[in-house]
Amino acid sequence: MMTKGEKAKALFMSGCNCSQAVAAAFCEETGLSEELTKKLTMGFGGGMGRMREVCGAISAMTFVISAIYSEDKANIYNRVQTVANKFREENGSIVCRELLGLSIKGADSPVPEKRTNEYYKKRPCPELVAMAADILDEYLKNNPE
Secondary structure (H helix, E strand, O other): OOOHHHHHHHHHHOOOOHHHHHHHOOHHHHOOOHHHHHHHHHHHOOOOOOOOOEOHHHHHHHHHHHHHOOOOHHHHHHHHHHHHHHHHHHHOOOEHHHHHOOOOOOOOOOOOOOOOHHHHHHOOHHHHHHHHHHHHHHHHHHOOO
């Protein structure tokens, strides 16, 4: 049986963006179909529409937490900050451009790069989505509804 991290990484390697990959790894928990989950999280990829802001994996963690827990904003925000801070501790940032080592602030081309072997060699994204999914999975197991 695959871990959530392995599932998210496999989804990313199959063509999903970072947000879709993490969120779709949790379809069973959210009760949403993979198709709908991918549709609802598509725009969060590349740090929000490839603007290289908050990493799409973090946006997906936020999406999943919001879908699972029925609480007020303060409690949801606390949960989001907890998982985001864990990711930040592990990676030094939750900002896409910083995680990718890009210095230019602002929107990147809206056209995603082709997924080639070279693309995967220069991007930490497969490992980052795996880590985000594993962090979220551990959090959910330790904090049931």
